[in-house]
Amino acid sequence: MxxxxxxxxxxxxxxxxxxxxxxxxxxxxxxxxxxxxxxxxxxxxxxxxxxxxxxxxxxxxxxxxxxxxxxxxxxxxxxxxxxIHFQLMANPGVKLEDVRTVASMPIALGQCRRTLKRLKLAEEAAGDTAGAARQLAERPDPTRAAIAPALAAEIYGLEILLRDIEDEHNxxxxxxxxxADRDPPPPSFTDPCVTSFVFRVRNMPAALYKALGGFATNGVNMTKLESYMIEGNFLATQFYADVEGHPEDRNVVFAFEELAFYSKEMKILGVYPAHPFRTTMAEAAD
Known part of the structure; x- marks a missing residue:
């Protein structure tokens, strides 16, 4: 099989x-x-x-x-x-007090700044968190450590000296x-779902304001809206958005019709079940 x-x-x-x-x-x-x-x-x-x-x-x-x-x-x-949790790991038998330098990707180092400052460790940038762990396993050094996920320590035979050292635990x-399935099975209409799509508005005054108005008037919650340039052109802007609901929901249908009227391009990237973590986030926000 x-x-x-x-x-x-x-x-x-x-x-x-x-x-x-x-x-x-x-x-x-x-x-x-x-x-x-x-x-x-x-x-x-x-x-x-x-x-x-x-x-x-x-x-x-x-x-x-x-x-x-x-x-x-x-x-x-x-x-x-x-x-996301980061672990400080080293070769087997290495003690924390012997470590002088820690390697990881810059983003991970930045997210563990308080611990590294407290331990007075020199920082060394690496291209990948797991890559830093692999390199330490390949070239053991009792003065060096790596910051990576716990799975990296398991794979490369390293020992975790300190757990969950990230500054922000959220x-x-x-x-x-x-x-690659062009027509994947749609999520159940009875369960919360998310629709992701990209669009480009027409070159006219207040086009974005008008294009998004349909979501407000039809009570569709837009949870994500981001813009980014395409084709290296400052005037060519594409928008990525997530909304709660299914494209065949009556209110979403009307919102998309209004969006299409003011847009020259619109493509649905996927319709999928909303992850339960969204409910946790909403409850925390309340």
């Missing part, structure tokens, strides 16, 4: 790898160096799914993904929210689950 595979960007032991194993334990995780390669693996059928980070609660959106998604031909079939990354 053939093994089902799920693609992610990064090295084995990265946060995206953890997201794959947490949410799709029956799939074999496949690492790819770049997001474009992970997308291509799903498009070619080499992998059946992709686990792609789109935004982080502290660092914001993942820019490359916003540019790749619309032209990829892939569909979003799910979302997952993953709390650090969360939202992942999108992607498929």
């Amino acid at each position: 053939s093994t089902r595979r799920i693609a992610f960007q990064g090295e084995l032991g990265a946060n995206s790898h953890e997201a794959c194993t947490d949410h799709f334990p029956d799939y074999e995780p496949r690492p790819y160096p770049a997001f474009e390669e992970a997308f291509d693996a799903v498009k070619s059928g080499e992998c059946q799914l992709g686990m792609i980070p789109i935004e982080n609660s502290i660092m914001g959106r993942v820019t490359d993904v916003h540019h790749l998604m619309p032209a990829s031909g892939l569909k979003i079939v799910g979302e997952r929210f993953k709390p 650090n969360t990354t939202r992942f999108l689950v992607m498929t």
Whole structure:
């Protein structure tokens, strides 16, 4: 029987790898160096799914993904929210007081600044959190440590000296689950769902205001709206948006009709079940 595979960007032991194993334990995780390669693996059928980070609660959106998604031909079939935790790890037998330098990707180092300052550790930038752990395992050094997810310590045979050293414990990354299926099964109408889409408004005064007015008048909650330039043109702006609801819901139908009237392009990227974490966030906000 053939093994089902799920693609992610990064090295084995990265946060995206953890997201794959947490949410799709029956799939074999496949690492790819770049997001474009992970997308291509799903498009070619080499992998059946992709686990792609789109935004982080502290660092914001993942820019490359916003540019790749619309032209990829892939569909979003799910979302997952993953709390991000960083571990300080070293070679077996190394004591915390012997460590002088810590390596990780700059974002991870920045998110663990308080602990590193308290320990007075020198910082060394690496291209990937899991990559820093792998390199430490390949070249043991009792004065060095790495910051990476717990899975990296397990994979590369390192020992965790300090757990969950991130400064902000609400650090969360939202992942999108992607498929090459052009017509994936729609979510149940009885369950909360999310519709993601991109659009470009017409070149006319107040076009964006008018295009979005239909969501307000029809009571459709828009949970995400972001703009980004395309084609290297300051005047060519595309918008990415998430709304609560199904495109066939009566109020969403009317909102999309108004959006289409003021837009020259509009493409639905996916309709998928809302992850339960959204309810947790809403309750916390209240």
